Amino acid sequence: MKPLSFFNKGVFFVNSLFATALLLAYLLPYIPPSTFPFLSILSLGMPILLILNITFLIYWIVKLRKQFLLSFLILLLGFNHILSLYKFGVEQYTKKPSDVKLLSYNVRQFNRYNWIEADTVTKQIIQFVGDQKPDILCFQEYDHREDVSFSSFKNQYRVLLDREERFGQAILTNYPIINKGAIGFENSNNNAIYTDLLIAKDTVRVINIHLESLKINPSVSEFHEKNRQRLVGRMSTSFKKQEVQVQKILENLNNCPYKSVICGDMNNSAFSYVYRKLAQNHVDAFKEKGESFGKTFVFDFIPLRIDAILVDESMEVKAFDSHPEIRYSDHYPISCVFSLTSDN
Template identity: 75%
Template sequence: MKPLNIFNKLIFFINSLFATALLLAYLLPYIPPSTFPFLSVLSLGMPILLVINIVFLIYWVIKLKKQFLLSTLVLLLGFNHILSLYRIEADKYEKQPEDIKLLSYNVRQFNRYNWIEGDTVTNQIIHFIENEKPDIVCLQEYHKRNDIKFNGFKYKYEVITNEGERFGQAIYTNYPVINKGSLEFEDSNNNAIYLDVLVNKDTIRVINIHLESLKIIPKVTEFQEEKREKLVSRMGNSFKKQEAQVKQILENLKDCSYKSVISGDMNNSAFSYVYRKLAQDHLDAFKEKGKSFGKTFDFDFIPLRIDAILVDEAMKVKEFKNFPEVKYSDHYPITCTFSL
């Protein structure tokens, strides 16, 4: 086999840099953001690092060069991460009477500031949710208005964390409510709220989370133009807050004897520390029954999945859907059908 020419040596050097970056990203779920907050930014770039290493692998295979082994080994080491990024389409499923369907959606204050042109966005969101016929609805960035009404739900629990802006979170359901509560994140407009609901003869805790926002503008070009030091510092601080918020959520679950479902906007990827902690003793509905990239946030061509539904390991996921065609917010709604 011929030695590499100068061009391919340069290509392999670049390949080595991206392979090292991917290896480093594999470690991030095990490193608290408070330890190295600036490194946590890499977790959002995991999809890109995986794809780039796949491209290098294909390049070396076409060239019939042994250098393909580098990206091959690195990708094999992170095979579970690939499953978090992409899933082959699952079989279609028809909801059964004993099943529970949960819908989670960051509604971006129902387009309060006209981020999306048109006066019908609020009604479109309401109609979409009603047409999906969920048993439980978890809304993040909920805006308290008199015209926000969902027909067909007996119970509503809303917590407004910013009284001036009148937004917060809400949970709607038809299941009898046994208990409810709000975790009240410190120094944050974000929050987690929960309901204990009675399903048949069983009680489950549904936690609607909205972790600290990263305040990312959903355009790659604008993201790149922001000063690097300022961007990394701001995001690092958000990741540290998320770590504390997840600890608070886990403390709440520790004191709960019921099976639980965690849903909402993590503002972080499935390759992050906060995701790994939240997913302990839970099944990621996307990894169980999702398809394609499961994209939940509008960030140009990058398939960011920062919203999730995590159900107790004692439950069974029957179906998971994301709706990238529903463009009424900067997030896309997700649903999970599961049984106890």
């Protein structure tokens, strides 16, 4: 076989760099962000690293070169990560009366500050919720205003955080709420709230989370050199805060005698330490019944899935949908249908 050309030697060198970065990123879910907060940023870039290594793999196969083995072996080693990145479509499922449908949505305060140039965002979100008919509705960045009304839900639990008690998290449902509470985060405008719901003869704890924001502005200017250093610093600080916040959520779960569902805005990817900790003893609804990249955040460069619904492993996920056509916030809503017991 002929030796590599000068150009292909350069390609393989770049391939080696991205393969090494991907291998390092595989380790991040097992390393607390407080240890290497800067490296934790790689977890957000995992989709790009996977796609690049797949591209290099195809390139070398087309060239009939043994260099394909580098990316092939790295991708094989992290095959489960590929399953977290992309899912092929599944058959449509018709919800049964005994099933539970949960909808989670970071509504960005219902466009209070006119991030979207439209006067009808609140009405459109209310209409969307009405069309979806969820049994449980979880909002992050819920804004309590006169024009925000979801009166079809008999039981509503809201915890509003800022000084004017204007916005926070909310859980709305028609199931009886037998217990409720908030999980406060120190030095943060975010929190988690929970309700214990009586569903048929079962009690289920629903935890609605909003972890520390990474404060990413999804615009090209944010990544110009003069802003990049500040952005990395902010994100590193946020990753460390998220680690502490997740520990408080896990403490709540450890003291909970019921099955649980965790949903909301993780502000982190499915390749991160905080996701791995939250997903313990739970099933990721996207990985079970999702489709495509499951993108949940409006971001041009990377298909970020930073919102999730994690269902107790004793339950069964029947359907999952992300709704990228719903552009009323910087997040897309996600919904899941599950049954309280597995058919397996």
